Amino acid sequence: MFKQGLNVQAAVRRIGVLRRGIVTDARAMVYSSYGEPGDKLRAISYQLPDPKDDQVVLRLLAAPINPSDVNQVQGVYPARPPFTNELDPETPSAVGGNEGVFEVVEVGKNVTSCKVGDWTLPAVGNFGTWRSHVLTEAKSVNALPNRNITPIQAATVSVNPATAHQMLREFADMRPGDFFIQNGANSGVGRAAIQLGRLWGFRSINVVRNRPDIDALKSELTGLGADYIVTEEEIGSKSFRPTIKEWTKDSQVKLALNGIGGKSCTSITRQLSPGGHLVTYGAMSKQPISLPTGLFIFSDIHAHGYWLSGWAKKNPDAKFKVVTELLDLMSAGKVKDTPVTPHTWSQSQSLEEFGQSFLTAMDANMNGKGKQLMLFK
Amino acid sequence: MFKQGLNVQAAVRRIGVLRRGIVTDARAMVYSSYGEPGDKLRAISYQLPDPKDDQVVLRLLAAPINPSDVNQVQGVYPARPPFTNELDPETPSAVGGNEGVFEVVEVGKNVTSCKVGDWTLPAVGNFGTWRSHVLTEAKSVNALPNRNITPIQAATVSVNPATAHQMLREFADMRPGDFFIQNGANSGVGRAAIQLGRLWGFRSINVVRNRPDIDALKSELTGLGADYIVTEEEIGSKSFRPTIKEWTKDSQVKLALNGIGGKSCTSITRQLSPGGHLVTYGAMSKQPISLPTGLFIFSDIHAHGYWLSGWAKKNPDAKFKVVTELLDLMSAGKVKDTPVTPHTWSQSQSLEEFGQSFLTAMDANMNGKGKQLMLFK
Numbered sequence A, B: 001m002f003k004q005g006l007n008v009q010a011a012v013r014r015i016g017v018l019r020r021g022i023v024t025d026a027r028a029m030v031y032s033s034y035g036e037p038g039d040k041l042r043a044i045s046y047q048l049p050d051p052k053d054d055q056v057v058l059r060l061l062a063a064p065i066n067p068s069d070v071n072q073v074q075g076v077y078p079a080r081p082p083f084t085n086e087l088d089p090e091t092p093s094a095v096g097g098n099e100g101v102f103e104v105v106e107v108g109k110n111v112t113s114c115k116v117g118d119w120t121l122p123a124v125g126n127f128g129t130w131r132s133h134v135l136t137e138a139k140s141v142n143a144l145p146n147r148n149i150t151p152i153q154a155a156t157v158s159v160n161p162a163t164a165h166q167m168l169r170e171f172a173d174m175r176p177g178d179f180f181i182q183n184g185a186n187s188g189v190g191r192a193a194i195q196l197g198r199l200w201g202f203r204s205i206n207v208v209r210n211r212p213d214i215d216a217l218k219s220e221l222t223g224l225g226a227d228y229i230v231t232e233e234e235i236g237s238k239s240f241r242p243t244i245k246e247w248t249k250d251s252q253v254k255l256a257l258n259g260i261g262g263k264s265c266t267s268i269t270r271q272l273s274p275g276g277h278l279v280t281y282g283a284m285s286k287q288p289i290s291l292p293t294g295l296f297i298f299s300d301i302h303a304h305g306y307w308l309s310g311w312a313k314k315n316p317d318a319k320f321k322v323v324t325e326l327l328d329l330m331s332a333g334k335v336k337d338t339p340v341t342p343h344t345w346s347q348s349q350s351l352e353e354f355g356q357s358f359l360t361a362m363d364a365n366m367n368g369k370g371k372q373l374m375l376f377k
Helices: A008-015 A067-074 A151-156 A160-170 A188-199 A214-224 A238-247 A262-270 A293-297 A308-314 A316-331 A351-366 B008-015 B067-074 B151-156 B160-170 B188-199 B214-224 B238-247 B262-269 B293-297 B308-314 B316-331 B351-366
Strands: A022-031 A042-048 A055-064 A101-107 A119-122 A133-137 A141-143 A179-182 A203-208 A228-231 A253-258 A277-280 A289-291 A302-305 A341-345 A372-376 B022-031 B042-048 B055-064 B101-107 B119-122 B133-137 B141-143 B179-182 B203-208 B228-231 B253-258 B277-280 B289-291 B302-305 B341-345 B372-376
Touching: A022 A133, A022 A351, A042 A133, A042 A351, A055 A119, A055 A151, A067 A351, A101 A151, A119 A151, A151 A316, A151 A372, A160 A188, A160 A253, A160 A308, A160 A316, A179 A188, A188 A203, A188 A214, A188 A253, A188 A316, A203 A214, A203 A262, A214 A228, A253 A262, A262 A277, A262 A289, A277 B293, A289 A293, A293 B277, A293 B302, A302 B293, A308 A316, A341 A351, A351 A372, B022 B133, B022 B351, B042 B133, B042 B351, B055 B119, B055 B151, B067 B351, B101 B151, B119 B151, B151 B316, B151 B372, B160 B188, B160 B253, B160 B308, B160 B316, B179 B188, B188 B203, B188 B214, B188 B253, B188 B316, B203 B214, B203 B262, B214 B228, B253 B262, B262 B277, B262 B289, B289 B293, B308 B316, B341 B351, B351 B372
Parallel strands: A179 A203, A179 A253, A203 A228, A253 A277, A277 A302, A341 A372, B179 B203, B179 B253, B203 B228, B253 B277, B277 B302, B341 B372
Antiparallel strands: A022 A042, A055 A101, A055 A133, A055 A372, A101 A119, A119 A141, A289 B289, A302 B302, B022 B042, B055 B101, B055 B133, B055 B372, B101 B119, B119 B141
């Protein structure tokens, strides 16, 4: 049962609920129908049996709340986990969340891909990361080779930094000195794009919403490697175009990264050089992409979307390779963490407290308070 | 002066204004500032001297009015001819029109690329085709190898059929059996796309505006090889989607051709299979391209524009190869003429009559009466 020298008492002390090989009183945030997360997500308690030969038992270290997780609960995301009776025998349900890092606490006898104590990331979609413990096939997770990282780094590397990495690499023939422009530049994707772009020699024009503390934000993004930071008002104004022209006069703006949509998307697309590529990965404004025909016909702009999950499903090995590359950069201090607000889950919490802690985080997420993350201690 | 056995009397009789090597009383529709074509275009008369060593004198056979010609006069087209004193010494002006077929009536002594009697097409942009005679460098025109064609075919092959040819060939990996969908299917581009697609084994869904004589139009387009013809109302309706799904269930809709913009563009883009390509070549509705973000991210749609003139400028030889291929298909009866309304220019007209004939054609063009074309007799 307890393999590879893991002391029973230590295991019990660490995970708190492991008794005679059975994880008791594990917890998860599940939903059984689609709607607003605050209404639909509920905390449940469940037991997990011993892992079978090819299975592992995992314990959560950290899991964020991403916009796509919210969309999934709302039923407006194209990839959705099925509702099953696996955790709640009475009501078919799905566990929320898709990103997170888990520690291996037990392994089946045939498992060689990871060992107790390893940190792992989901290797498949719709994993359900908002839970304290998981019993799953060992092949459903990838063990991390690099442990000189924090749980928060490991928990947030798979979605935003990987999306930034792929968008900078896959759409335009970006060479050192070339420009990219992006909106939502202070988002997780935006911050990763600034830092990766800088590492690869790309220059960036970064669009953010105006705010009282804009100077602090500008200074922060400049610290990450942003070349220019402008507000939505500036980039949307015709009178600002000569400034952009001056900045980019010896180069090309080959790529525009759009996580907002609507007018913001139109504004950044107008700055592209002929033959440039617009890549959309989000729609925070909930507005469609609206572009003058002339940008396509006469400026030869090409518009694409990027869906990391769709790509990862077809290219799981390539995805993990990108993730390990990113973790190495984080470990070396070359890519900094995205700011998150941590919320604590602990085994000393009652089920109600466990649920309330998550719903507090979700409430902050829904009210635009930045990225929220659950830490399990 | 009169070379290669061309009889002086015959030349005089045919072109009417050739006197002692000088073309007198040639005519052109020119503009000297940007605005509405009816206000800005005026008829002028001019003389042309003998061609120099590398020059040719051409006589118009036929020239259409295209939407891009109108946009050029309006000043809203990115490629514009300069205003010069070449034809009107008093007021700098440009000759309108970009497409047409001309007969060679005189050649300079060094010219080998064409001979008197050849039919030629402009080999360069901003040629200025709305004129009875042109003195130009021989390299500015391409002589047509195939003469088993009509002046109308030769005058209308370079823009619309060539655009359809390139869009079907250059953006998606179209294989026999694959579908494309297009709006404005009864336009010049649309009719060419139907016929070329059919020749290459592609199937088509063709969107047209509803009209009292819709059945006649459907029957006409079916005769050209259209597989399915639907109205804008039908394609814009959710309830019609199962019909499209049924038609395309064993195939993929890889390409959408958009000459309209606005809602019509959104409707056809929604029918694309994952990974499909939207190619925009026009904006008859004057509405921008507006697409839900999800089409890009989750359906992996790619949006492009196609500007034939831009491509032709970089690839003049490839452009002429496409044109000769198309003329061979027309000559063989495999691609039918776009319907045009011809207007006559003749040397017996006064300058005022010459101008009035053109402005009547332009008026019909501006009022949506289909493609208008000047025939010079």
